[in-house]
Amino acid sequence: MSVTSTTVLEPHALETGRDVRLFARSNPCPNTSGLAPTYLQANLIILPSKYASDFRLLCARNPVPCPLIAESSNPGRWDSVRSHVPGLDGPAVLTDVDIRNDAPKYNVYKDSKLVKSGCLNIVEEWTDDHVAFIIGCSFSFESALARAGLTPLHTTLKRNVPMYRTTIPLSPAGVFTGSTFVVSMRPYRMSDIPRVRDITRVFSATHGEPLAWGWQAMEALGIEDIHSPQWGDAPIALDGTPLGRLSQYDDLVPVFWGCGVTPQEAVMRANLEGVAMAHSPGYMLLLDCKDSDITS
Incomplete structure (x- = not known):
C-alpha cells in the first residue's frame, strides 16, 4: 500500500509503521494498540542535550521499563536516528520520519511540569538542542x-x-x-x-x-x-x-x-530545566522494523 500525507484512510486499514506515521502526521488518530500488526511501536522521550548522557545511563541501568531502541542521530535531528539494537542500523529502525509530527499525540513538560497534554505536534517546542529517545513499547x-x-x-x-x-x-x-x-x-x-x-x-x-x-x-x-x-x-x-x-x-x-511511560515519570521527578517532550501514553510512534527483527 502506498500512503501519502494526504491519503484518507481509516486507521485500521494502515498496514505498515510508515503508513501510520504518515496518517498521524495530518489526521486525528486513535490509540495505536493493534495498528500495523508486527511493526514495532515505541515510546518517545525528548530532552535537552545536556541530559542525554544521564538518560542513556538510566536506560542502561533499567532495561526492563526503559529499553532503549534508538535516538536522534545528532541533537536537533527530528528526521533520522541511530540504533541501539545490535544488528539493526538507524535506517532499518526508522526512515521518512518527522518525530515532531508522527506520533498521534504528545505531552510537553516545562521545568519537569506537564504544561500540555495530548497535543497533535511539537513543532513549536522542538529546538536544535533536543535529542529524541525511542523506547520499546509493549504494544509491540x-x-x-x-x-x-x-x-x-x-x-x-x-x-x-x-x-x-x-x-x-x-x-x-x-x-x-x-x-x-x-x-x-x-x-x-x-x-x-x-x-x-x-x-x-x-x-x-x-x-x-x-x-x-x-x-x-x-x-x-x-x-x-x-x-x-x-x-x-x-x-x-x-x-x-x-x-x-x-x-x-x-x-x-x-x-x-x-511500561515506557516510566521515563516520563523520571522527567517529572528530576526537576529538569527547560522543555522536555514525550508521546501521550497509548499514542505511540510506529517504527519501520518488525517484531521478527528483534526476536530472531
Missing part, C-alpha cells in the same frame, strides 16, 4: 499474543491499555533520581499465563515477559486500585464488568509489564 508484542489466540482484552474492546504508577524504585542515573516503575496491565486467565510469559519473554527490546501477575501482585507493586489507572482506560471484562468485581469468582487476573 500484542501481535504475537494475538497470533497465539491470546489477544489482549483492551485491543478487542478498542480501549487504551491501563497503566499504573508503582512504588518499585528505578536505579538512579545522574539527574534522574527518586523515580519509580510504571507498569501496563493486561488481564489473562491463570491457566494462560505460562504461555503469555513464553511468548513475551523474547521481546526484551519491548519490555519482555511480565513483572508480576495475580491479585496479590497489586500490593507488591504498590497499586491501590485496579480501577484507577494513572493513564489509559480502567480495565473491564468482555461483558463490561469492572475487572476487580471478578476477583472473587473468576480466574481472570491482572498481569503487569514494564
Whole structure:
C-alpha cells in the first residue's frame, strides 16, 4: 500500500509503521494498540542535550521499563536516528520520519511540569538542542499474543491499555533520581499465563515477559486500585464488568509489564530545566522494523 500525507484512510486499514506515521502526521488518530500488526511501536522521550548522557545511563541501568531502541542521530535531528539494537542500523529502525509530527499525540513538560497534554505536534517546542529517545513499547508484542489466540482484552474492546504508577524504585542515573516503575496491565486467565510469559519473554527490546501477575501482585507493586489507572482506560471484562468485581469468582487476573511511560515519570521527578517532550501514553510512534527483527 502506498500512503501519502494526504491519503484518507481509516486507521485500521494502515498496514505498515510508515503508513501510520504518515496518517498521524495530518489526521486525528486513535490509540495505536493493534495498528500495523508486527511493526514495532515505541515510546518517545525528548530532552535537552545536556541530559542525554544521564538518560542513556538510566536506560542502561533499567532495561526492563526503559529499553532503549534508538535516538536522534545528532541533537536537533527530528528526521533520522541511530540504533541501539545490535544488528539493526538507524535506517532499518526508522526512515521518512518527522518525530515532531508522527506520533498521534504528545505531552510537553516545562521545568519537569506537564504544561500540555495530548497535543497533535511539537513543532513549536522542538529546538536544535533536543535529542529524541525511542523506547520499546509493549504494544509491540500484542501481535504475537494475538497470533497465539491470546489477544489482549483492551485491543478487542478498542480501549487504551491501563497503566499504573508503582512504588518499585528505578536505579538512579545522574539527574534522574527518586523515580519509580510504571507498569501496563493486561488481564489473562491463570491457566494462560505460562504461555503469555513464553511468548513475551523474547521481546526484551519491548519490555519482555511480565513483572508480576495475580491479585496479590497489586500490593507488591504498590497499586491501590485496579480501577484507577494513572493513564489509559480502567480495565473491564468482555461483558463490561469492572475487572476487580471478578476477583472473587473468576480466574481472570491482572498481569503487569514494564511500561515506557516510566521515563516520563523520571522527567517529572528530576526537576529538569527547560522543555522536555514525550508521546501521550497509548499514542505511540510506529517504527519501520518488525517484531521478527528483534526476536530472531
